Amino acid sequence: MVDDAHGIGVTGDEGGAPAGNGGVKPELLVVTFGKGFGVSGAAVLCSESVADYLLQFARHLVYSTSMPPAQAQALSASLAVIRSDEGGERREKLAALVQRFRAGVNASRFTLLNAHSAIQPLIVGDNSRALRLAEALRQQGCWATAIRPPTVLSVRRAYA
Numbered sequence: 310m311v312d313d314a315h316g317i318g319v320t321g322d323e324g325g326a327p328a329g330n331g332g333v334k335p336e337l338l339v340v341t342f343g344k345g346f347g348v349s350g351a352a353v354l355c356s357e358s359v360a361d362y363l364l365q366f367a368r369h370l371v372y373s374t375s376m377p378p379a380q381a382q383a384l385s386a387s388l389a390v391i392r393s394d395e396g397g398e399r400r401e402k403l404a405a406l407v408q409r410f411r412a413g414v415n416a417s418r419f420t421l422l423n424a425h426s427a428i429q430p431l432i433v434g435d436n437s438r439a440l441r442l443a444e445a446l447r448q449q450g451c452w453a454t455a456i457r458p459p460t461v462l463s464v465r466r467a468y469a
Contacts, residue, residue, distance in 0.1 A: 315426035318345020
């Protein structure tokens with residue numbers, strides 16, 4: 310199983326490769342539409358037999374509301390852009406920006422995790438330092454959010 314909330318739409322050929330899966334085709338691929346696709350919702354991509362099992366036994370799925378037609382149309386339009394030449398250009402630009410960010414991080418002051426998407430976690434230490442760094446990055450035009458416990462393990466401390 311691969312949970313690909315951050316890579317779908319923005320990594321791989323035509324935006325379809327799960328981030329960091331090493332070319333392995335998972336039995337279950339969970340994708341969200343709120344990031345690379347720019348709409349709400351999510352999907353579980355799997356074989357027909359697994360889908361049938363989930364429909365029978367996954368109560369949250371069984372009792373959830375189906376996707377409205379307008380959202381399905383927006384998702385389809387987003388997918389068309391992702392698969393187009395423009396989508397390829399956007400992925401290339403994003404990859405270049407990620408590399409620029411990674412090159413600019415002072416490795417002696419922060420721990421930059423090896424991430425395969427536009428989400429680039431920096432372990433910076435305590436919560437107040439993470440908040441200050443996130444604000445400083447935003448002031449420089451780089452969107453950053455300080456992610457703190459309990460969202461991240463307190464062992465790793467805060468991310469920016």
